Amino acid sequence: xxxxxxxxxxxxxxxxxxxxxxxxxxxxxxxxxxxxxxxxxxxxxxxxxxxxxxxxxxxxxxxxxxxxxxxxxxxxxxxxxxxxxxxxxxxxxxxxxxxxxxxxxxxxxxxxxxxxxxxxxxxxxxxxxxxxxxxxxxxxxxxxxxxxxxxxxxxxxxxxxxxxxxxxxxxxxxxxxxxxxxxxxxxxxxxxxxxxxxxxxxxxxxxxxxxxxxxxxxxxxxxxxxxxxxxxxxxxx
Amino acid sequence: xxxxxxxxxxxxxxxxxxxxxxxxxxxxxxxxxxxxxxxxxxxxxxxxxxxxxxxxxxxxxxxxxxxxxxxxxxxxxxxxxxxxxxxxxxxxxxxxxxxxxxxxxxxxxxxxxxxxxxxxxxxxxxxxxxxxxxxxxxxxxxxxxxxxxxxxxxxxxxxxxxxxxxxxxxxxxxxxxxxxxxxxxxxxxxxxxxxxxxxxxxxxxxxxxxxxxxxxxxxxxxxxxxxxxxxxxxxxx
Numbered sequence: 001x002x003x004x005x006x007x008x009x010x011x012x013x014x015x016x017x018x019x020x021x022x023x024x025x026x027x028x029x030x031x032x033x034x035x036x037x038x039x040x041x042x043x044x045x046x047x048x049x050x051x052x053x054x055x056x057x058x059x060x061x062x063x064x065x066x067x068x069x070x071x072x073x074x075x076x077x078x079x080x081x082x083x084x085x086x087x088x089x090x091x092x093x094x095x096x097x098x099x100x101x102x103x104x105x106x107x108x109x110x111x112x113x114x115x116x117x118x119x120x121x122x123x124x125x126x127x128x129x130x131x132x133x134x135x136x137x138x139x140x141x142x143x144x145x146x147x148x149x150x151x152x153x154x155x156x157x158x159x160x161x162x163x164x165x166x167x168x169x170x171x172x173x174x175x176x177x178x179x180x181x182x183x184x185x186x187x188x189x190x191x192x193x194x195x196x197x198x199x200x201x202x203x204x205x206x207x208x209x210x211x212x213x214x215x216x217x218x219x220x221x222x223x224x225x226x227x228x229x230x231x232x233x234x235x236x237x
Numbered sequence: 238x239x240x241x242x243x244x245x246x247x248x249x250x251x252x253x254x255x256x257x258x259x260x261x262x263x264x265x266x267x268x269x270x271x272x273x274x275x276x277x278x279x280x281x282x283x284x285x286x287x288x289x290x291x292x293x294x295x296x297x298x299x300x301x302x303x304x305x306x307x308x309x310x311x312x313x314x315x316x317x318x319x320x321x322x323x324x325x326x327x328x329x330x331x332x333x334x335x336x337x338x339x340x341x342x343x344x345x346x347x348x349x350x351x352x353x354x355x356x357x358x359x360x361x362x363x364x365x366x367x368x369x370x371x372x373x374x375x376x377x378x379x380x381x382x383x384x385x386x387x388x389x390x391x392x393x394x395x396x397x398x399x400x401x402x403x404x405x406x407x408x409x410x411x412x413x414x415x416x417x418x419x420x421x422x423x424x425x426x427x428x429x430x431x432x433x434x435x436x437x438x439x440x441x442x443x444x445x446x447x448x449x450x451x452x453x454x455x456x457x458x459x460x461x462x463x464x465x466x467x468x469x470x471x472x473x474x
Contacts, residue, residue: 062461069458073327080317090310093330176423183417190413190430197434221306224299 003149003217005084014079018088021071025092025099028064029143031057032099035106036139036202040132042113043125043195054110061103065096087219091212095146098205102139105198105205112195121185124192127174128199131167135199138164138206146209151217154210155234159227164203171196240386240454242321251316255325258308262329262336265301266380268294269336272343273376273439277369279350280362280432291347298340302333324456328449332383335442339376342435342442349432354425361429364411365436368404372436375401375443383446388454391447392471396464401440408433 004022009015035054042051072089075081081089117125138160145153172193179189214222214234222230241259246252272291279288309326312318318326354362375397382390412430416423451459451471459467 059461066458066460073323076313076327077319077323082314086310086314090313090330093327094334097331097334172427176427179416179423180420183420186413186416190409193427221303223303224296 003084004088009085011079014075017071017075017079018085021068021075021089021092024064024068024071025095026143026147028061028068028096028099029146031061031064032103032106033136033139033143035061035103036109036136039106039109039113040129040136042110043132044129046113046117048114051110051113054106054113058103058107061100065100068096069093084216084219087216091216094212095209098208102202102205105202108198109195112191115188115191117188121188124175124178124189127171128192128195131164131171131196131199134160134164134167135202135206138203142206142209142213145213149213149217151214151234154213154217155231158207158210158230161203161207164200168196168200168203240321241325246322248316251312251318254308254312254316255322258305258312258326258329261301261305261308262333263380263384265298265305265333265336266383268298268301269340269343270373270376270380272298272340273346273373276343276346276350277366277373279347280369281366283350283354285351288347288350291343291350295340295344298337302337305333306330321453321456324453328453331449332446335445339439339442342439345435346432349428352425352428358422358425361412361415361426364408365429365432368401368408368433368436371397371401371404372439372443375440379443379446379450382450386450386454388451388471391450392468395444395447395467398440398444401437405433405437405440 004018009018035057038050039054041047042054072093075089076086079085138157141153141160142157144150145157175189175193175196179186208223211222214220214230218233218236220233222233225233241255246255272294275287276291278284279291309330312326313323316322375394378390378397379394381387382394409430412426412433416426445460448458448460451457451467455470455473457470459470462470
């Protein structure tokens with residue numbers, strides 16, 4: 001199925017521009033995914049150099065967002081897209097905003113990776129690992145769904161968030177117990193708490209992106225509706 | 238100065254549509270401001286009924302976001318706006334996304350307002366008050382700047398955030414001290430901590446909106462640039 005209507009446009013130049021901007025989003029998504037993955041690795045391996053690299057790269061993501069946003073504005077002004085072309089451009093404008101903010105959360109995680117933890121505090125960081133891997137998988141899957149504009153895959157990512165939320169709740173309860181047991185470690189545990197929150201927010205942003213994908217494919221805004229209604233929309237019922 | 242180019246459009250209908258969508262944003266902004274203000278009052282006065290009202294109203298804000306988003310899509314498709322008209326529509330699409338998320342933070346604050354605090358824990362809530370009022374003022378001012386598309390006023394809001402950040406830092410340090418002094422109260426203090434975080438994020442979102450205003454007026458993307466460069470853009474230098 002030619003979801004991008006490549007054969008439809010009279011102007012080959014328009015095709016080229018839409019394709020180019022899609023590729024830029026995928027490149028940006030790839031970098032954001034690497035940032036999150038590197039930030040998680042830096043936390044687990046206490047690798048401050050890797051954390052510094054994550055911090056250095058955030059500017060690249062910001063620049064990409066601004067460049068893609070400008071390209072989308074030019075496409076709207078010059079090509080006056082309608083129907084699914086317009087939905088694609090609008091979905092891209094929203095997607096890059098969420099990607100940029102996922103990048104910001106990765107930056108926050110990298111700051112925590114640079115904070116020094118004692119040997120006997122390392123279990124705190126281990127407890128972040130499961131949630132981190134769950135959220136990284138959500139990001140990978142939603143970027144993959146975006147590349148293929150696959151509304152079923154997008155819906156699957158949307159459903160994964162409930163699991164991430166449960167893990168997050170369990171983790172924060174565990175961290176609060178640690179704080180009560182050893183009040184001196186509270187500042188360190190708060191660092192981990194913020195990291196957990198960052199991960200939970202990344203999951204929410206992956207959900208947002210999956211909503212934009214479904215909007216593009218189905219032409220229907222599926223934000224703020226029940227899971228059942230969303231599923232019906234995805235399945236074209 | 239006719240920043241909205243009302244005299245320019247050949248189509249009176251187009252004027253009407255743009256004016257209508259702007260009014261809808263102002264209505265949405267007014268409701269979000271009321272939500273935040275009510276949530277803060279509910280926290281201070283321990284008013285669970287008011288908190289319930291905030292929770293009930295969130296659906297209205299979501300519906301407004303979807304309606305305005307759809308109207309913007311239709312304007313682009315039907316009117317094919319360019320230049321400042323297009324910038325206005327794009328600025329609106331982004332603004333309502335931030336407004337909706339400010340609404341979500343107000344909802345989180347309302348949940349905390351419903352949690353029961355003992356008499357001897359009330360000082361925790363009082364400490365939120367200053368930050369809350371600072372952020373509410375930012376929201377008011379940025380909505381006012383949006384109504385007039387006043388780039389100077391938007392820039393002032395942008396600069397207010399540094400103060401909100403400082404207050405937030407001081408508050409979290411204070412809350413951590415309370416946790417260390419009385420570990421049994423940690424779960425309650427964490428509620429206050431999340432509220433402080435919500436307020437800090439609202440300040441960030443007001444900054445975002447002020448960036449969209451400057452983008453509309455000056456035609457330049459001022460995200461991710463230094464305060465000096467932003468000031469030069471605002472002043473047309």
